[in-house]
Amino acid sequence: MPHIIIEHAEHLPIPTQQLIEHIHLATEQTKLFDVSTIKTRALGYTAFKLQPGKCGFVHIQAHLIAGRSETQKQLLSDTLLNTLKAIFDNNWSLSVHPYDLQPEIYRKN
Template sequence: MPHIIIEHSEDLPLLPQVLVEKIHTTTFESGLFDLETIKTRAIAYQHYQLGVGKEGFIHIAVHIMAGRSIEQKQLLSEQLLACLQTYCRASDSLSVNIYEMDHEIYRKN
């Protein structure tokens, strides 16, 4: 079920589709989700401003249904950040956040 949205600067050290594939695979390898339920997409930004010494950025927002433990969410965010660190420059600003969605409110067809 997770919806993974990768926001990033245009000057990535790897192709955006490769980043999507790496994050998608890492999410599956967490053991928390079935492969057919994971949805991953990326949005590139042309205009942005970063802190001193930062060349680019990647922020991953993971939207999941409520009910996972804090430990499961921490593990997922740590694994995704480690994946980013493997493929990105030390000068990139990297971040991950897990957002919970309410079963009573979320709708899909």
């Protein structure tokens, strides 16, 4: 854990795999997780509408097993957002949101 899901406008200024690598490495660098458990993937969208002046978006969902402190979640959010800001200019809408997964109902094999 975690599952890092990058939703983005399909017309990225860098290859999608490169974005995944940057975000995966940034997640590792927080030292909040066992690196062997981090899973990062991306979904591109061709249809979307944004506020005037924005040409695209990147939104990261970080799905975490419940139990992380607010400070830890803020560290993850800040780290990932700063990574996005280093890649994308102000014409892009950038956001990050950690979500708690309840261990009582989360299942995996």
